[in-house]
Amino acid sequence: MSISRKPWLWSFVAALVVFVITIAATAGASTGGVMQAALTFAAISIIVGTGQMFVITLGPGNIDLAVPATMTLAATLALKYMDGVAVLIVPGLLIALGIGVAIGVLNYALIKLLRIPPIIATLAMSFVIQSTAIATNRGLRIKPPQMLADFTTGSLLGLPNLAWVALLVTVAAWLLLNRTVYGRWVPAIGQSIAAARMAGVPVDGVRLATYVLCAVLAAIAGYLMASFSGGAALDMGKEYLLMSIAVVVIGGSSVAGGDSNVPGIWGASLFMYLVVTMLNTYGLQSGARQIFTGIIIITVILVASGRRRAS
Amino acid sequence: MTALVEVTGARVRFGEVVALDGVSLTVAAGECLGLVGHNGAGKSTLVNVLNGGLAPTEGAVRASGHDGDWSIAAARAIGLRSVFQELSLCPNLTVAENARLMHRSLSGRGWRRRAGDVARAALDMVFPGHRIEPRMQVGSLSIAERQMVEIAMAFADAGIAPRLVILDEPTSSLDAGLAEQLLAHVRRFVAGGGAVILITHILGEILSTATRIVVMKDGRIAAERPAQAFTHATLVDAMGSPAGDQDRSRRTAQTGAAVLSLPAGARGGGDFTVRKGEVVGLAGLAGHGQTRMLHALHDLKTPQWWPARDPQVAFVAGDRRVNGTFDVWSILRNISIGTLSDLSRRGWIDRRAEAARGREWQSRIAIRTPDLNLPILSLSGGNQQKALFARALSSRAPVVLMDDPMRGVDVGTKQEVYAMIRAEAKVGRTFVWYSTEMDEITLCDRVYVFRDGVIVAELEGDAITEANVLSASFAGAA
Known part of the structure; x- marks a missing residue:
């Protein structure tokens, strides 16, 4: 199989290039630290991006814009419930998962019952969710149970625990996509919803399950991130709107749906974090940094799509 | 007669597949060249070489009044037009806007009106009595109407007059009346000094319309004779497939249990019922509600x-x-994709079983490919259709719905599929079969005739004749 058949390779190549440039600036002094930080922060994008990838694979128009709000609400309610008590860690996680399921179902209910395009339906949902989070949070920052905080900031065998969780999620996602019937149905719908219907694919069931899956993964990511950073903040999910979509596209999945790629999300997430680190290392101001990040994303997408057309 | 286009020693390879293996062909003004052959015999590839869409690996294309490299632009400049098996109109544009895309000369102020006039004139010329307006969006037209627009546009004169028109399966979505209108126009066009290359699997059309017939087989020309020298039987022989007597024995006494029924809708018409082991045909003019019924x-x-x-x-x-x-x-x-529930356990796909099932059906239905893992689009149109048949027939579903599935399928394959349908029906499978071809309708046990979206007649056994179907299709419409 040639390189052109493995689009995920490019996201790793890009991540490596940026990594080398960053390390070069510090003359190799912080190699281990940069890598640890990159893996930790990339882990959150990987979990969120995996869910978004399943939704995007459903075909043109399918996208979940409620991801940031879902992260915030799941984290806010779970942390509020646990209130720093260690024995409530698992029930707290279940609450986060339950919120994910509920939001996924509501998202698809809007799309299906009211026949609203997913981009509008999930955006509208995100306002509802975000407002709920604001109402329950009231500006308080509740600390996570110490045990949970230790877990999310700790590491095992030299790899951050969050990266292990992300690895678990991606392996499961890869198996789901490549070895199961559901994993065939999702790209079938993405290629042609009419053909999928006539081939006997339970289209509504699969789409519902996919929106639920995306919201649940966002909820898990929110739960972990709030625990890692010492509490839920109302804008904690903000940057993951663009991030979740960018890592899917840079990772080699087709924006038009029907063709997705799990390993690429790792390369793309590391790349996205390392770009920010690199620009920080070179001392750019926050504004300039964002401009550069945008330019780099656009460039990668252009290069990637050009490559796909050529092959 | 002067040669319009001449191909010499054309050879084309697609990876493992040799699509054209040294073909030489001359097309002269004032002739209708019939091109026949099985799926994958190289007909579409030859057409693409002729119209400049594909440069042959070896060999050359020469045209009268043209020097230099052969290309799509060069082909258009000498008045060569093609209508493909796969429709190529933009569904989101109107008929007039599509005309503008095809004829660059329709530019400048008021192009929309002029493009509309050109489209209307062409449609009037080829399909008199059509009900298509230039401002209609192509997506809202039925597949038959889309094909009519595409064909008419190829014969339209907007700046450059058509001199050679290539029609690749032009009647596959047209009913008998429209097909006859088209063939009559082809004969007029040829008599007026134009040239036509006609590719169709309906041999009657070739025999009645072509002046010369070229038979292709495995990327080569297997026979080339004036049309009068062929009969239906010798033509099928030349294509190299056993003609196979059509199994016209059908059981008239139906005692099986009803497996599927649909009461007449709000719009009236007859009820619909199929019994176990029946082959039920949906007939009538194209686009009169048969497909909608299948979807329902x-x-x-x-x-x-x-x-x-x-x-x-x-x-x-x-x-x-x-x-x-x-x-x-x-x-x-x-x-x-249609049988994943049989090829999996608790949601996990058994990939070995999947591959084995694929190989079994590849040999059963003769899908021509070196490897089933190649993309579906690497197959010729007819072979893609075979893959869709394999998807449906390999399932355990007791009822198979077929939406005019033989479009672009060659005679040999058709006979094989007919035999398969018969065999499956004998062991209790039920088929509901919409077809625009009368030959296929007469193979059915029972036929519902559609007009204006509802069932207007039910024919059974020996009553299924072309005359009865046509009279039911048209009754009251005139």
């Missing part, structure tokens, strides 16, 4: 929220780009 039957029996443990219906698409193929996928995945 499918939706009735297919759950949308939870997968069915035992599938009730399988579907074979006719318009395969709309609701048939999954273009990103391999041939194997296109076949197995």
Whole structure:
């Protein structure tokens, strides 16, 4: 199989290039630290991006814009419930998962019952969710149970625990996509919803399950991130709107749906974090940094799509 | 007669597949060249070489009044037009706007009106009595009407007059009346000094319209004679397939249990019922509600929220780009998508079983490819259709719905599929078969004739004749 058949390779190549440039600036002094930080922060994008990838694979128009709000609400309610008590860690996680399921179902209910395009339906949902989070949070920052905080900031065998969780999620996602019937149905719908219907694919069931899956993964990511950073903040999910979509596209999945790629999300997430680190290392101001990040994303997408057309 | 276009020693390879293996052909003004052959015989490839869309690996194309490299632009400049098996109009534009795309000379102020006039004139010329308006959006037209627009546009004169028109399966979506209008126009066009290359699997059309017939087989020209020198039988012989007597024995006494029924809708018309082991035809003019009926039957029996443990219906698409193929996928995945419940355990796909099932059906239905893992689009149109048949027939569904599935399928394959349908019906499978070809309608046990979206007649046994179907299709319409 040639390189052109493995689009995920490019996201790793890009991540490596940026990594080398960053390390070069510090003359190799912080190699281990940069890598640890990159893996930790990339882990959150990987979990969120995996869910978004399943939704995007459903075909043109399918996208979940409620991801940031879902992260915030799941984290806010779970942390509020646990209130720093260690024995409530698992029930707290279940609450986060339950919120994910509920939001996924509501998202698809809007799309299906009211026949609203997913981009509008999930955006509208995100306002509802975000407002709920604001109402329950009231500006308080509740600390996570110490045990949970230790877990999310700790590491095992030299790899951050969050990266292990992300690895678990991606392996499961890869198996789901490549070895199961559901994993065939999702790209079938993405290629042609009419053909999928006539081939006997339970289209509504699969789409519902996919929106639920995306919201649940966002909820898990929110739960972990709030625990890692010492509490839920109302804008904690903000940057993951663009991030979740960018890592899917840079990772080699087709924006038009029907063709997705799990390993690429790792390369793309590391790349996205390392770009920010690199620009920080070179001392750019926050504004300039964002401009550069945008330019780099656009460039990668252009290069990637050009490559796909050529092959 | 002067030579318009001449191909010498053309050879084309697609990876493993040799599509054209040294073909030489001359097309002269004032002739209608009939081109026949099995799926994958190289007909479409030859057409693409002629119209400049494909440069042959070896060999050359020469045209009168043209020097230099052969290209699509050069072909258009000398008045060569092609109508493809796969429709190529933009569905989101109107008929007039599509005319503008095809004829660059329709530019400047007021192009919309002039393009509309050109489209209307062309349609009036080829299909008198059509009901297509230039401002209609192509997406809102039926597949037959879209094909009419495409054909008419090829014969339109907007700046450059058409001199050679290539028609690749032009009648595949047209009913008998429209097909006859088209063939009559082809004869007029040829008599007026134009040239036509006609590719169709309906041999009657070739024999009645072509002046010269070229038979292709495995990328070569197998026979080339004046049309009068061929008969239906010798033509089939030349194509190298056993003609095979059509099994016209049908059982008239139906005692099986009803497996599917649909009461007449609000619009009136007759009820619809099929019994176990029956082959029921849906006839009538193209686009009169047959496809809608098939979709209604499918939706009735297919759950949308939870997968069915035992599938009730399988579907074979006719318009395969709309609701048939999954273009990103391999041939194997296109076949197995309909039967994943049989090829999996607790949701996990058994990939070995999947591959074995694929190989079994590749040999049963003779899908011409070196590897089932190649993309579905690497197959010729007819072979893609075979893959869709394999998808439906390999399922356990007791009812198979077929939406004019033989469009672009060659005679040999058709006979094989007919035999397969007969055999399956004998062991209790039920077929609901919409077809625009009268030959196929007469193969059915029972036929419902459609007009204006409703069932207007039910024919059984020996009453299924072309005359009866036509009279039911047209009754009261005139």
